Amino acid sequence: MVSKNQIKLITSLQHKKYRNEHQLFIAEGVKVIQELLLSNIVLEHLFVTEAIFEKINSSQKTGINEAEMKRISVLTSPSSCLAIFKIPKVAKIEEKGLIIALDDIRDPGNLGTIIRLCDWFGVKQLVCSNETVDVYNPKVIQATMGSITRVNVSYVDLNEFVSHTSLPVFGTFMDGKNIYKETLPADGVLIFGNEANGISPTLEKSIKNRIAIPRFGDVQQTESLNVATATAIFLSEFRRNQ
Numbered sequence: 589m590v591s592k593n594q595i596k597l598i599t600s601l602q603h604k605k606y607r608n609e610h611q612l613f614i615a616e617g618v619k620v621i622q623e624l625l626l627s628n629i630v631l632e633h634l635f636v637t638e639a640i641f642e643k644i645n646s647s648q649k650t651g652i653n654e655a656e657m658k659r660i661s662v663l664t665s666p667s668s669c670l671a672i673f674k675i676p677k678v679a680k681i682e683e684k685g686l687i688i689a690l691d692d693i694r695d696p697g698n699l700g701t702i703i704r705l706c707d708w709f710g711v712k713q714l715v716c717s718n719e720t721v722d723v724y725n726p727k728v729i730q731a732t733m734g735s736i737t738r739v740n741v742s743y744v745d746l747n748e749f750v751s752h753t754s755l756p757v758f759g760t761f762m763d764g765k766n767i768y769k770e771t772l773p774a775d776g777v778l779i780f781g782n783e784a785n786g787i788s789p790t791l792e793k794s795i796k797n798r799i800a801i802p803r804f805g806d807v808q809q810t811e812s813l814n815v816a817t818a819t820a821i822f823l824s825e826f827r828r829n830q
Contacts, residue, residue, distance in 0.1 A: 590635060590656045598660045598672065604722045611675045613724035617667040623734025624673055632672040635660065640669060662726045675724060679740045683755055685775055686711050686826055691746055691791055692719040692782040693815060699723065700731020701816040702780075707735035709823040714739050715777075717746040746779075750794045753777055757795055759787050760818060764800035767822060772829040778822060780815050 590598075600606035601614050612632055615621050618640065625631060625641070634641060634649045637657050641649065657666045681687075688711055693699050699721050706714050721728060723741045750757055756776045779795065781787035787795070801813065801821050813821075 590650060590652050590660060594633075594650075595660055598670070601672070602662055602726060604725070607675065607722070607724050612672050613675055613729065614662070614670060614672055614726050615729050616661060616663055616670045616726070617730065618669060620730060620732070620734050621669055621671045623737050624671065627737035629676050629737065630674040632674055634669065634671045636669045638668045663730070678742055681713055681715060681740070681742050681744075681749075683713075683753055685713070686823075687713040687715055687755065687777045688819070688823075689715045689717075689746060689749070689777050689779040690720050691717050691779060691787050692785075693780070694719075694721055695783055695815075696721050696725045696727035697731050698783065698814070698816045699725075700728045700733075702819050703728075703732045703739050703741065704735040705816070705819050705823055706739045707732075709827050711823065712738075712740055714741045715746065715749060716741060716743050718743050747791055747794065750777065750779070750791060756797060758797040758799050759792065759795035760822060761786065761792075761798045761800055762812065764798035766802050767799050767825050768802070770799060772826045774830050776826075778826065780819060780822075783815055 597610070598614060601610065601612055607613050615624055631648055634644055635652050635657065636649060637652060637654050657670065660670055661667070688702065688706055690702065703714060720743070723736065729736060756773060757779065758776055759779045760781065779787060779791070801818060
């Protein structure tokens with residue numbers, strides 16, 4: 589049975605303020621939780637409606653019914669498990685290889701998908717502006733499908749980071765150079781902007797390398813690509829050039 593205090597804590601962790609206060613976050617679903625359990629991220633408690641995760645000590649696991657799971661779940665269709673984990677300490681940014689930088693990405697699904705893409709393409713470092721959605725938002729964690737355990741996500745003053753990095757900086761713009769005709773390095777910072785407004789004007793001033801995905805349609809009236817979709821294409825091209 590889940591207690592009233594546990595329900596209160598779990599529901600509070602849907603909000604960034606309380607995640608920061610308690611230094612805890614929630615994850616749902618067998619796949620996501622399994623990946624987190626295999627990492628160095630520390631389990632606080634696990635709630636299950638089925639006989640799963642048998643190796644978890646009974647002191648850290650509580651069996652509940654489906655009605656209780658529905659009360660604590662953030663999903664429209666609750667999973668059979670929900671876990672509380674401790675937020676790990678942020679690792680130092682290693683300025684080598686390809687680094688993805690996000691300027692004010694607001695959609696949790698986009699951030700989660702971008703983390704999965706970083707994992708797929710072997711990008712270890714993801715640098716986010718302080719305005720970007722919180723990586724421990726439950727919807728972000730859900731969308732990562734466990735890839736959060738293999739990508740170092742940092743929040744920084746992006747203008748300061750870009751102005752001090754020794755790596756070449758690339759910005760994604762509608763009017764940039766054709767990505768398919770560029771010679772791309774193995775090391776660099778690749779920046780993606782806000783879903784509606786793109787890269788901020790202040791940050792844009794610090795970017796010398798402007799690149800774009802050309803439109804091939806006859807009419808060419810499509811306004812833009814989804815930022816996660818664009819990330820997949822750019823990462824594919826950066827890796828293909830190596």
